Amino acid sequence: MGMNKYLVTLRINGQLIKTAVHANSATHARLLCQYQFGMDCVQVAPTQIHSEG
Numbered sequence: 001m002g003m004n005k006y007l008v009t010l011r012i013n014g015q016l017i018k019t020a021v022h023a024n025s026a027t028h029a030r031l032l033c034q035y036q037f038g039m040d041c042v043q044v045a046p047t048q049i050h051s052e053g
Helices: 026-037
Strands: 004-012 015-023 042-049
Touching (some): 004 026, 015 042, 026 042
Antiparallel strands (some): 004 015, 004 042
């Protein structure tokens, strides 16, 4: 099973930034962002982006 792509909205240095994260689940995507950018960085829960074919 391949990884899924998630859209995550982060707050970094006071700015909202949308980014795509490859992870096994939405929880995994959130944990990856928290590990890299800090516990309070995730502003909008990760939502899966459906692959284009």
